[in-house]
Amino acid sequence: MIIKLSPNPTEATIDRVSQWFSQQGVEARQVNLSGQTLFVTSSKWKGDPSELKTLEGVESIVNPGTEYQLCTRKFQEQNTVIDLGDGVVFGRGNTVMMAGPCAVESEDQVMRTAEFLRSKFDIKVFRAGAFKPRTSPYSFQGLADEGLKILDKVRDRFGMKIITEVKDTTHLDAVADVADIIQIGTKAMYNFSLLNFCGQMDKPIVLKRGFMTTIKEFLQGADFILSNGNSKVILCERGIRTFEPQTRFCLDVCAAALVKELSHLPIVLDPSHAMGIAAQVPLVAQSAAALGIDGLLVETHPDPANAKSDKEQALSFEQFSEMVSVLDKICTAVGRTLVA
Ligand code: PEP
Numbered sequence: 001m002i003i004k005l006s007p008n009p010t011e012a013t014i015d016r017v018s019q020w021f022s023q024q025g026v027e028a029r030q031v032n033l034s035g036q037t038l039f040v041t042s043s044k045w046k047g048d049p050s051e052l053k054t055l056e057g058v059e060s061i062v063n064p065g066t067e068y069q070l071c072t073r074k075f076q077e078q079n080t081v082i083d084l085g086d087g088v089v090f091g092r093g094n095t096v097m098m099a100g101p102c103a104v105e106s107e108d109q110v111m112r113t114a115e116f117l118r119s120k121f122d123i124k125v126f127r128a129g130a131f132k133p134r135t136s137p138y139s140f141q142g143l144a145d146e147g148l149k150i151l152d153k154v155r156d157r158f159g160m161k162i163i164t165e166v167k168d169t170t171h172l173d174a175v176a177d178v179a180d181i182i183q184i185g186t187k188a189m190y191n192f193s194l195l196n197f198c199g200q201m202d203k204p205i206v207l208k209r210g211f212m213t214t215i216k217e218f219l220q221g222a223d224f225i226l227s228n229g230n231s232k233v234i235l236c237e238r239g240i241r242t243f244e245p246q247t248r249f250c251l252d253v254c255a256a257a258l259v260k261e262l263s264h265l266p267i268v269l270d271p272s273h274a275m276g277i278a279a280q281v282p283l284v285a286q287s288a289a290a291l292g293i294d295g296l297l298v299e300t301h302p303d304p305a306n307a308k309s310d311k312e313q314a315l316s317f318e319q320f321s322e323m324v325s326v327l328d329k330i331c332t333a334v335g336r337t338l339v340a
């Protein structure tokens with residue numbers, strides 16, 4: 001249950017509402033989100049809020065009826081719009097292409113990729129990880145701080161925005177210094193301290209769905225960030241694990257379609273990690289674009305065969321180019337503009 005207070009509530013109003021809850025023995029969390037002061041209780045609280053409505057300073061009460069609450073359209077009907085400038089807008093009818101290699105491997109590899117994306121397609125958001133959450137401790141873990149410095153140079157040289165991932169709280173500040181968008185990966189999605197800290201950042205957060213996460217848990221993850229005050233959450237469907245071993249994961253377009261209705265947050269899709277096989281990534285990207293989504297995350301590399309991570313799914317520049325020309329038409333057909 002979400003209790004909205006009137007704008008700019010006094011301390012006395014906040015205390016009154018807070019005391020009402022303590023008298024009932026109910027835990028209610030104060031949330032400051034997008035200039036609104038709210039109290040949110042667990043959805044399990046089935047008490048009668050009618051007396052609350054009579055308290056001075058209480059504007060309205062919303063009961064989304066689900067355990068995820070702040071991300072729902074019942075709380076906020078209209079789309080959350082996240083505008084990073086330079087035409088990079090999530091949630092307003094565009095499909096923003098975010099592209100680059102899986103990992104920062106070297107300055108040369110990153111600069112070649114950024115040069116290609118910016119000069120050929122005017123792509124505005126560059127993706128690459130400096131802190132890589134690998135499944136094996138023996139494989140390339142990323143260049144860490146050195147990698148972040150290289151990403152900073154991409155922004156300086158090409159004027160691109162940077163999306164890069166954070167694995168845990170130890171390097172969150174370092175990542176936030178460089179990133180325009182902070183990415184929380186599929187495995188880090190269950191790191192609730194990380195979600196809380198990202199909720200205290202004034203930066204857009206791409207929250208990737210865990211590959212074994214239900215839609216409900218995914219949206220609850222978003223609520224962790226929102227309830228800490230950060231309204232700039234972008235959801236990312238990147239494939240879930242099924243019984244099928246021949247594709248890396250399975251892009252859950254059903255979840256994406258449903259989430260568009262359930263949540264006001266922008267949603268982007270990652271066909272690269274879902275498919276895991278470069279030759280088929282463009283087809284999956286096409287089906288994702290046809291859904292009418294806010295963005296795509298796609299991996300491309302100047303020399304896929306020698307990529308240090310996720311080489312099987314990295315598109316060559318040729319494959320990437322062919323994909324973009326088709327995506328452009330699909331986005332137009334579904335009433336969107338591809339921001340690339
Ligand atoms: C990535 O974007 O390179 C990545 C590791 O993504 P995910 O967390 O979805 O596996």
Ligand code: MN
Nearest residue numbers: 102299309310
């Ligand atoms: Mn990757």
